[in-house]
Amino acid sequence: MDVRDVIFKDIIDKEFNAVITPERDGILSGIAQAEEQIKEIGIKIKWHKNEGNQVKKGEPIAVVTADPKGIATAEEKIIGALAKYSGIATATKGAVDSSQGKVRIVAGSWKKMPPEIKTGVRDAVVAGGASFRISTNKMIYIDKNYIRMLGSIPKVLDTVKELTDFTKVIQIKGEQFSIEEETKQALENGCNLLMVDTGNLEDLERCLSVVNELGVRNQVEVAFAGNVKISDMDTYINAGIDVLCIGKEIVDAPLLDMKIDVKYKYCLELMRWD
Structure with a gap:
């Protein structure tokens, strides 16, 4: 049993938007690998940055649209692909700049x-x-x-x-x-x-x-x-x-840490009393 099926049973038919942002400045990489995970999960994503782009702390990289389980799965799989490869790209750029x-x-x-x-x-x-x-x-x-x-x-x-x-x-x-x-x-x-x-x-x-x-x-x-x-x-x-x-x-460069945040305002709208 997947416990998420129990947790989300009352809102499984709802769609949420979640924003992916980096925790520090760096270089974005891993989009191709993230896209493979996106197809596997079956969710939608809108990219705001491209492979090799400079990214800044707190600025959106992409917006994910999915049901609750899709959002939770995206946090596990998409962030994993982006964070590792972006960490490598960021370290590489640092070396290139230093040269x-x-x-x-x-x-x-x-x-x-x-x-x-x-x-x-x-x-x-x-x-x-x-x-x-x-x-x-x-x-x-x-x-x-x-x-x-x-x-x-x-x-x-x-x-x-x-x-x-x-x-x-x-x-x-x-x-x-x-x-x-x-x-x-x-x-x-x-x-x-x-x-x-x-x-x-x-x-x-x-x-x-x-x-x-x-x-x-x-x-x-x-x-x-x-x-x-x-x-x-x-x-x-x-x-x-x-x-x-x-x-x-x-x-072996450190991850470029990222997070995925469901848009809070959208959640409040779903919680309003009829």
Whole structure:
């Protein structure tokens, strides 16, 4: 038994309007996922904001029209979709703004999310103004496990040497060789983008020193990842990188809290004595 059927039995044939508002300023995301829930519940909604729009505390995002059980269900399902993804979009926008356009912000950790929310996380990152891919071109990302299985960076890059229209990304970890040697091997064998994925700024400096020594700084991009903090953005900018990959601080961002409120005046009208 659904207890709501008992609670609402005397007004189940009534329609109510309820307003969805955010509890703080942020960026709206999750509309596509909310629409899926709306169809499932069978209610009506009028959006006042679009995906990626700035929203302000207390200002309407949408108005829901439904019977009492529909309103109660909407509070559970629609708010859940919007709050999580809007939180991610808001954190992303904060990172993008902090970068001052000097570093391209990427949030690649969506790949570690459960399959059912991956699309929503990617959409939220885009809504916040960043990318969920390290390269805007067709890309081959060669991580540590590819390198371990094939034996070395040169061997992996040799397998894709014919794919000249792809950006070839090598994850630099300093595992097989030093950071300097892995960087040199990658550059000498056709790498286009170096991902220093250690979270250690000293490793980044060592990688960049090799890039500069070889005189290829204008021919290759350098990215950095690993325990990145948005509050340290100035440090990353001053390091001279092209791409900054932010993980937990985006995908694990706090919810953009929202609430759904039935219009009180409308309720009073229903309660008037005949």
